[in-house]
Amino acid sequence: MELLKLFIQSVFIDNMVFSFFFGMCSYIAVSKSVKTANGLGLAVTFVMLMTVPLNYLLENYVLKAGALSWLLGEEMASTVDLSFLSFILFIAVIAAFVQLLEMFIEKFSPSLYNQLGIFLPLIAVNCAIMGGALFMQQRAFATVGEAAVFGFGSGFGWWIAILVMAAIRERLAYSNVPKGLRGPGLAFIITGLLGMAFMIFSGFQMN
């Protein structure tokens, strides 16, 4: 039940795009057609589901103050605080995982690989993924399960957001927009309006 709450909260209330602006760059650039948006959304959700718990383990068993007690014993470990390394290690885990995933998909499912193609390497610099890892660190979840649900929920929220946006932009192709506003300008204003719609969820009581 706790986990379900966390999931709904991270999909709707704390939506990655509309309340934190994570992953805006690829969100604006790739939301021109529903098909590609769908592929990128799927890839982001999967990478977040995997990297957030991975980074959670790293944070709690290597980086945090006193986290190395399994290796050095309680006394020694309390003097070691590696948290200044967290940015470098988080991004290395994400980049390595994306690289691994790319090789894996290429080997076992060439059709999916062709579909996702250029989007896979792009995911390494998608702020939503790094943002997920940093929020995980800030909120200090109790178990690795919670971290996984948070990662999945956040990725899923991003997926929904980019799908809605792509659908709207496909319809917009037929309307007569002022010249200066075409393309990114209008995309931002639409995202703003969608964000206002999503603000409704912030009134939800989750307890």
Added chain:
Amino acid sequence: MKNKTFQSLTNPLAKNNPVLVQILGICSALAVTTQLKPALVMGLSVTAVCAFSNLVLSLLRNGIPDRIRIIVQLVVIAALVTIVNDILKAYVYDVSKQLSVYVGLIITNCIIMGRVEAFALSNKPLPSLLDGIGNGLGYGAVLVIIGFVRELFGNGSLFGYQIIPECFYEAGYVNNGLMLFPPAALIIVGIIIWVHRTTNKDLQEK
């Protein structure tokens, strides 16, 4: 030659602004702009990281194998961001608290990766440094504009000092609370892009 080097500094400020034209680095541009002060600090931090990552990677450019360049870039950038983060924590702790995770997100700021890929890896160190500074300042300029509008209309203040006089409030003026919420930032960026493209006709899409 001199002129060209100088252009790599001034071009990104308006004509080829990274935020407005290349639509890069939006994530942090929107999140930290509810007030002017964090926006300014963020702009300066990104300028520093962008300048030094361009410089370092431009010096290393002949030694990096092509296949692992993304990882090398990320490690250099992440190290620089870690330094900036610690400096911010030491000297402007309250702003650093306000920026929270967005300092860490400078690593994945597409402007920095983009400039390294597009410029530093194929140019000499000095132009790369200037290009980094120019792009960082172009980003900072947009942040300051958004921060100015949001703080003035959302709080009635600038840099934390009250600007809109008390008598306005007595006459029935009310702060626009929506300005402090995420959607307002998106709409302001949309309008800035609109104005920018109306004045630079060659950027418009058909």
